[in-house]
Amino acid sequence: MTLFLSQLINGVVLGSIYALLSVGLTMIFGIMGIVNFAQGELYMLGAYVGFYLVMVLKLPFLVALVITMAVMAVFGLLLERFPFRPMMGKRDESMILVTVGVSILLMNGAILLFGAEPRRVETPYSDMFVDLGILSISVQRILVFGLTALLIILLTLFIRKTRMGKAMRACQQDFRAARIVGINTTRVAQTTCMIGAALAAAGGVMIAPMFLVSPAMGLKVIAKAFVVVILGGLGNVPGAIVGGFVIGIAENLTAGFVSSDLRDIIPFVILILILLWKPEGIFGQQIPEKI
16 A cells, blocks of 8 residues: 555656646647647756756755746747747648757757766755655655646636636637737747746756756657647647646556556557547547538
């Protein structure tokens, strides 16, 4: 029972990171129609920014988290302006190649700038534990889940209650029609990229104290983020959140009770089963083709 609860908690923590990364990924796809393969590198850069703020400048972890999200939101704005905006409306193959190119550029730039040696982020929360009787949980893990929940709640309120959020929903339904009726689609695209980059960076900062920070850390996580997005339904934010937790929990339960060698395989097994059973994703809706 203790092992099950431990793996379940670890799965929820990992699922929180997947959810943050996948929400930004699915928003960019749902609104802009761009499959952003560079999302993993935004996660990686966020971890490095957090590393320097915490370990070099000695800022408190939560302060570093907020600053990192702000810095990477500006970076997301630059991504929208230069690689993404010129590609709007282009062929899917061209957009994919551009985002893959940006991903390779950012990863190799990180190697040149930070070096290939992994770094460790140390926070006081990693050494603080909450005793639940049958097991103890580090405050860092509780913090990851709590902050993820807070960010998701704030994002939900932003999308549902604000004028920009309503504009984003309109663009998700029909980008061209939204432009025709007077919605500033450029500003919507900028806001979407800023939110996507900030959420990915938040995931990178929060996971950094539990794993090593390295230039290649975004490669494995972006593959699983795509699994999450497809699992939840392309362009579906609630689906990305649920899918993130499903994959995170499935990974850890498999590692704990079956074999750790299968940990990285199980998300893709789930993906194949979902594609066979419900190709549009759990929360996706099948749109009939019109002739």
